[in-house]
Amino acid sequence: MGGILEGKRILVAGVTMDSSLGFAVAKVAQEQGAQVVITNFGRALSITRRIAKRLPVExxxxxxxxxxxEHLAGLADALRAHVDGLDGVVHSIAFAPQEALGGNFLNTSWADAATALQVSAYSLKSLTTAVLPLMKEGSSVVGLTFDATVAWPAYDWMGVAKAGLESCARYLARDLGPKGIRVNLVSAGYTKTIAAGGIPGIEKVENVWSERAPLGWDPTDSSPTGRAVVGLLSDFFPKTTGEIVHVDGGYHAMGA
Known part of the structure; x- marks a missing residue:
């Protein structure tokens, strides 16, 4: 018996290390029968090519x-060399300059804030529209967020960018719904990734989940997040769009 993504073609944008959430998504997607294509760029691209060999299928x-x-304009054609269409797109992309993080909120320049907003929020729209020619009714877009309803220590303009990402997903859901394309987000609990480790002061939130999440939370285990994303990529949520699914052990629902 095949998995819930049997025969589906999935793009996972933003895979660096095997500890990344994007890697977890790609792994579970392959285990569930999908053909996966992954992306990265610049100096990290060579790392991604090595890490890709650790997936069940390279x-x-x-x-x-x-x-x-230019990358966005050529993306659909680059994908056509490997797949004849797309059933799902995963946005696992976020970046903010160091000057926009770590308690520097009041002093961050517009240039640095704008970079965080473009890479971490606007890119959900630009990525989705770039691959729209390959998508059809029933396709699914899933992005990864970190609860933007509250202010976190050290997260600063990345938190603002995640709020923009969450709003962007709702507007995309509105405009792509008539095409039969769903757009949802998964809000993951704190996970020890390379990206998280690069935020000065983020260690202040590391232990909060294990203390407060009713189901418990292991910040080194990205598989629950990967499985949730794959669930939303599947046909099991045919009328769910504009939604944020929390995968955090229940932390978000607790007041104290």
Whole structure:
């Protein structure tokens, strides 16, 4: 018996290390029968090509900088070399300059804040529209967020960017719904990734989940998040769009 993504073609944009959430998604997607293509760019691209070999099936790796108009314009054609269409897109992309993080909120320049907003929020729209020619009714877009309803220590302009991402997903859901394309987000609990480790002061929130999440939370285990994303990519949520699914052990629902 095949998995819940049997025969589906999935693009996972933003895979670096095997500890990344994107890697977890790609792994579970393959285990559930999907053909997967992954992306990264610049100096990280060579790392991604090595890490790709650790997946159950080594996927095609494409270069994609979501701030590069030429990359976006050529993405659909680059994908056609490997797949004849797309059933799902995963946005696992976020970046903010160091000056926009770590308690520097009041002093962050517009240039640095704008970078965080473009890479981490606007790119959900630019990525989705770039691959729209390959998508059809029943396709699914899933992005990864970190609860933007509250202010976190050290997260600063990345938190603002995640709020923009969450709003962007709702507007995409509105505009792509008539095409039969769903757009949802998974809000993951704190996970020890390379990206998280690069935020000065983020260690202040590391232990909060294990203390407060009723189901418990292991910040080194990205598989629950990967499985949730794959669930939303599947046909099991045919009328769910504009939604944020929390995968955090229940932490978000607790007041104290």
């Amino acid at each position: 996927p095609a790796v494409l270069e994609l900088d979501v701030t590069n108009e």
